[in-house]
Amino acid sequence: MRIIMLGPPGAGKGTQAEALTKKLDIPAISTGDMLRDAVSRETAIGLKAKSFMDAGQLVPDDIIIGIVSERLSNPDCANGYILDGVPRTLVQAEALDQQAVAIDVVLSIEISDEEILERLGGRRACPNCNAIFHITSKPPKEEGICDECGTELIIRQDDNPETIKNRLDTYHKETKPLKEYYESKGLLKTVDNVPGVEETTAAVFKVLGI
Numbered sequence: 001m002r003i004i005m006l007g008p009p010g011a012g013k014g015t016q017a018e019a020l021t022k023k024l025d026i027p028a029i030s031t032g033d034m035l036r037d038a039v040s041r042e043t044a045i046g047l048k049a050k051s052f053m054d055a056g057q058l059v060p061d062d063i064i065i066g067i068v069s070e071r072l073s074n075p076d077c078a079n080g081y082i083l084d085g086v087p088r089t090l091v092q093a094e095a096l097d098q099q100a101v102a103i104d105v106v107l108s109i110e111i112s113d114e115e116i117l118e119r120l121g122g123r124r125a126c127p128n129c130n131a132i133f134h135i136t137s138k139p140p141k142e143e144g145i146c147d148e149c150g151t152e153l154i155i156r157q158d159d160n161p162e163t164i165k166n167r168l169d170t171y172h173k174e175t176k177p178l179k180e181y182y183e184s185k186g187l188l189k190t191v192d193n194v195p196g197v198e199e200t201t202a203a204v205f206k207v208l209g210i
């Protein structure tokens with residue numbers, strides 16, 4: 001199955017991609033995680049991307065299209081994948097179409113802007129394995145420590161109120177129009193991000209029929 005996860009920042013795309021990857025045994029490809037890794041290793045791409053990410057703006061399309069097409073050529077993508085956070089612009093969506101990437105379903109996670117502020121304010125992330133937690137809705141077993149790999153959890157640099165607002169504005173302006181694009185292709189399915197990670201996962205599985 002080839003799935004695109006759409007939704008505003010903090011909607012729960014990464015959290016649900018994690019659940020889907022375990023259920024379907026296919027990789028989750030997060031452009032956000034790939035870019036954060038490039039930033040921390042100070043690669044050429046990381047150095048170019050950092051200022052855009054810190055400002056809550058989108059990284060230029062040519063960079064994204066390059067890293068995604070390289071990633072999709074890896075053998076672990078042969079049986080499907082989950083694209084988490086990409087495409088985010090019409091140019092990126094058209095680039096996937098031009099590469100004949102056959103998408104089965106586009107899943108849009110719906111959540112209000114007010115809820116997003118609470119979600120992102122309490123998020124804790126693992127800088128090593130990218131597992132995602134929340135101080136109240138999905139706390140780690142040991143406070144501040146990743147359940148999966150034991151690394152100390154961090155607050156993401158872009159999870160501050162000003163950058164969150166910019167990320168939301170960017171979503172409404174540049175990414176939300178993709179819902180119409182995929183609806184017109186008959187690929188769009190929506191899920192309300194109901195309170196509770198497990199409840200939302202159940203809704204996602206139901207919509208996908210898995």
Ligand code: AP5
Nearest residue numbers: 009010011012013014015031032059085123133134137196
């Ligand atoms: P990226 O890392 O993709 O960030 P994002 O889209 O802003 O999404 P997030 O990762 O913040 O949120 P999420 O929807 O995955 O929510 P999560 O599951 O963590 O991108 C970062 C930056 O990189 C961008 O701003 C841009 O600069 C750049 N970039 C990346 N891709 C790009 C692209 N294609 N083009 C251009 N630039 C790009 O959940 C959030 C919190 O809520 C967690 O704490 C979680 O535990 C909790 N939670 C989740 N679901 C529930 C629930 N149902 N109930 C209660 N709590 C919940």
